[in-house]
Amino acid sequence: MIRNYLKIAFRNLFRNKVYSTINIAGLAMGIAAFLLILEYVSFEKSVNQFHKDLPDMYRIINLDIKGNTWGQVEPGWAKRVQQNFNEIKSYCRFSDDIAKGIVKKEGRTPEIFRENNIGYADGNFFEFFTFNVVKGNKTAFNEPKIVFISTRSADKYFGKEDPIGKVLTLSNQFGTLSYSVEGVFESPENSDIKPDMIFSLKTLENPANLNGNDWADPDNLQSQYINTFFLLNKGVDIRGLENKLTKYREAEKKDKDGVKFRLQAFSNLHLSDKLNDPYQTTGNVQYVYTLGGIAFLILLIAWFNYINLSTANSLKRASEVGVRKVIGATPGNLILQFLGESGLVTLLSFGFALLLVYLLQPLFNQLIGKELSLETLGSSYIWAIGLGIFLVGSILSGIYTAYALSKFNPVKILKGKLTKTSQGAFLRKSLVVSQFSISVALMLVTIIIYSQLRFMQNQNLGVKTSRLMVIRGPEVGRDSTFKTRKTAFWNDLNGQSYVKDYCLSGSVPGNWYNFSTSGFTQPKSKPGDELKTYSFAIIGDRYIGVYDLKLKAGRNFTPQETGVEWNKNDKVILNEKAVKQLGFESAEEAVNTKIKWDERYLEVVGVLKDYHHTGLQKAIDPMIFYPQNSSEYITVNLTTDQMQDKIAKLETIYKNYFTENPFEYFFVDENFNKQYTSERQYSRIFTTASIWAIVIACLGLFGLATFTVENRNKEIGIRKVLGASVASIVGLLSKDFLLLVIIAILIASPVSYYFMKIWLSDFAYRIDISWWIFAVAGSISIMIALFTIMFQGIKAALVNPVKSLKSE
Structure with missing residues (x-):
């Protein structure tokens, strides 16, 4: 019997080639999109989940009076709280911000690289975290x-050599120190902590290794620069321990800053377990859930196609069902047969979907910026959820189709009295509306995201970013001649005809500030004002001119002021936001006033007009500019012609003074736009998803149009004989479908508007959702649907009516 069912199934597939092709193609596309997106969701859900003590691992974070949180705390808390609280079994500290510098492998031809993905960690790092050490002793x-x-760095620096016992030299803000390589570890992609090198934090316990940077003392309670992780004992009351830690902090800290300690589960460090989690995460749970929803919706469109076309095509098989019922087939037999056919279509679709995934995987990986494959599905439990959704949906769509085909009345069928039911027509129309509602909604989301991205990229930033090249400052060779060589390099830059100007700074637009800090007050400040936070930027005297910033009041720094040692400086410049936050009534009032920073007094010499130092996702921060000739970044304003030649000349000049340093540069405008990478990724993914969904929906529409034409073939012939034009026949066939698409647009528009208003609320500077967005999306949808229907309509209208009427 099963063999017979399979024969019939294959025979029907080949007999109805158009419907079979559309069904299989639509399902294959839906399954392929579902699998690809599921790869990404699985990867995101697997991040950090491989650590053996994960349920008891927590990160201590700060919570301020405004509800802001950040993960870096003072390093001295770790040892102190472990000694005072029995709930804490052990701790491990890790910082990936302060180690950045130049690493050199000693040898005849030294390998020199600037390394940004490196950090300092406690000695128990490889026992606290579950990283596989492939060589060496933990x-x-x-x-x-x-x-x-x-392992990546081992290949990069040592190739086939055994790295154990070899020496690497690190030059950074702590000077130049040599480190012995004593281990090689695997750094998995599904980890938030994945440095290329980890240096022992114990090195910084020796004051001689700090190069005057006393703030980095691993025992201090003044500088927040390190991530601290705790391994807790079983059954600890987290809320109770948080309160204890906060009270302990308040007792130990002399300055009352209103900051509280909170414990964030390490399992939630990448993705929070709920959408409204206020703590900072490295991933975006809303993004992951949204993509998961899109995957399901695309698969849903494919299932709707299958149900629509199968039930529409059921009239063709009515006689077969009637004969089978007359000769004794039970409803169960018929359901089993048609369910088998549904399973065969699903199986064939799944096979083609795997082929599509294989072909599209490189493009998808490029789209999301990760190296994924079908193997990624096994990295988390998401594959089980995905498999469950796929199987349940496939079975339900198959069962419904089989049930619809098996319930025909054999007497009516064999008498030729079978007619189409209004229920069946309503179902098909509802499914078409649902398909296009999803497609239009995705299209609207795409247009809104793209519009917001364009708005941010084209907004007046209040700062010059074009034609500015930034050279990374030197790290290696900070000996007694370093200051002289720096000055000579700056003078050499000044003498180049293609260099309009240059400046020095510790931060540049598009990058984060040097740091954020509080403790500022002015003579009229109120209690609690010292708790407000300010972003700190270190700049030279040419910074304002090179970046074309505008002074609201006062003056710029002088060259003499930027040459003063850090602790001896007593001048600052504010931006307008800082003036307001400090409580000054105007920029003019702020100028020449001395503001207090903890125990120091700093004179405000100028006020800058607000500008966007970072992207438009967030509001302009209150900023304080501090004068210092930092060698972190050297911004060069170049003439525009023959750029590559000028870069080569600059490299030669740089190498003359800083031989052992790699020449690295970037352009400010390109660097600034990197902040919108997430939005660009959103835009690309939603564009791809909306196109995919529309193609699948149009496949179904094409199939239904074909079915409609076949059923109204004689009607079309009669209309042509009576003088109907091609245009009128096409209009007749199109109007019902276009009405469904218009209904879909009316449903999708308010839903999309609601959710996109929520998404846009995360941006400090955002577009208004205009009516034209809905008009464009609706027009595109109507044109696509019309084109799909017209193909069959014109084809039917051009057929000789003799052919369609000759059987009468």
């Missing part, structure tokens, strides 16, 4: 001047 990391490197 306990060796407990000593100072030790470095463990990733």
Whole structure:
């Protein structure tokens, strides 16, 4: 019997080639999109989940009076709280911000690279976290001047050599120190902590290794620069421990800053377990859930196609069902047969979907910026949920189709009295509306995201970013001649005809500030004002001119002021937001006033008009500019012609003064736009998803149009004989479908508007959702649907009516 069912199934597939092709193609496209997006969701849900003590691992974070949170705390808390609270079994500190610098492999031809993905960590790092150490002994990391490197770095620096015992030299803000390589570890992609090199934090316990940066003392309670993780004992009351830690902090800190300690589960560090989690995460749970929803909706469109076309095509098989019922087939037999046919279509579709995934995987990986494959599905439990959704949906769509085909009355069928029911027509129309509602909604989301992205990229930033090239400052060779060589390099830059101007700074637009800090007050400040936070930027005297910033009041720094040592400086410049936050009534009032920063007094010499130092996702921060000739960044304003030649000349000049440093540069405008990478990724993914969904929906529409034409073939012939034009026949066939698309637009528009208003609320500067967005999306949808229907309509209208009427 099963063999017979399979024969019939294959025979029907080949007999109805158009419907079979559309069904299989639509389902294959839906399944392929579902699998690809499920790869991404699985990867995101698997991040950090491989650590063996994960349920008891927590990160301590700060919570201020405004509800803002950040993960860096003072390093001295770790040892103190472990000694005072029995709930804490152990701790491990890790910082990936302060280690950045230049790493050199000693040898005849030294390998020199600037490394940004490196950090300092406690000696128990490889026992606290579950990273696989493939070479070396974990306990060796407990000593100072030790470095463990990733397998990537081992290949990069040592190739086939055994790296154990070799020496790497790190030059950064702490000077130049040599470290012995004592271990090689695997740095998995599904981890938030995935450095290329980890240097022993114990090295910085020696004041001689700090290069005057006393703020980095691992025992201090003044500088917040490190992530601290705790391993808690089983059954700890998290809320109770948080309160204890906060009270302990208040007792130990002399300055009352209103900051509280909170514990964030390490399992929620990448993705929070709920949408309204206020704590900072490295991933975006809303993005993941949204993509998961899109995957399901695209698969839903494909299932709707299958149900629509199968039920529409049921009249063709009515006689077959009637004969089978007359000769004794039960409803169960018929359901089993048609369910088998549905399973065969699904199986064939799944096979083609796997082929599509294989072909599209490189493009998808490029789209999301990750290297994924079908193997990624096994990295988390998401594959089980995806499989469940796929199986349940496939079975339900198959059962409904089989049930619809098996319930025909054999007497009516064989008497030729079978007619189309209004229920069946209503179902098909509802499914078409649902398909196009989803497609139009995705299209609207795409247009809104793209419009917001364009708005941010084209907004007046209040700062010049074009034709500005930034050279990374030197790290290696900070000896007694370093200051002289820096000055000579700056003078050499000044003498180049193609260099209009240059400036020095510790931060540039598009990058984060040097740091954020509080403790500022002015003579009229109120209690609590010292808790307000300000972003701090270190700049030279040419910074304002090179970046074309505008002074609201006062003056710029002088060259003499930027040459003063850090602790001896007593001048600052504010932006307008800082003036307001400090409580000044005007920029003019702020100028020449001395503001207090903890125990120091700083004179405000100028006020800058507000500008966007970072992207438009967030509001302009209150900023304080501090004068210092920092060598972190050197911004060069170049003439526009023959750019590559000028870059080559600049590299030669740079190498003359800083031989052992790599020449690295970037352009300010390109660097600034990198802040919108997430939005560009949103736009690309939604564009792709909306096109995919529309194609699948149009496949179904094409199939239904074909079915309609076949059923109204004789009607069309009669109309042509009576003088109907091609245009009138096409209009007759199109109007019902276009009405359904218009209904879909009316449903999708308010839903999209509601959710996109919520999405846009996360941006400090955003577009208004205009009526034209809905008009464009609606027009595109109507034109696509009309084109799909017209193909069959014109084809039917051009057929000789003799052919359609000759059987009468």
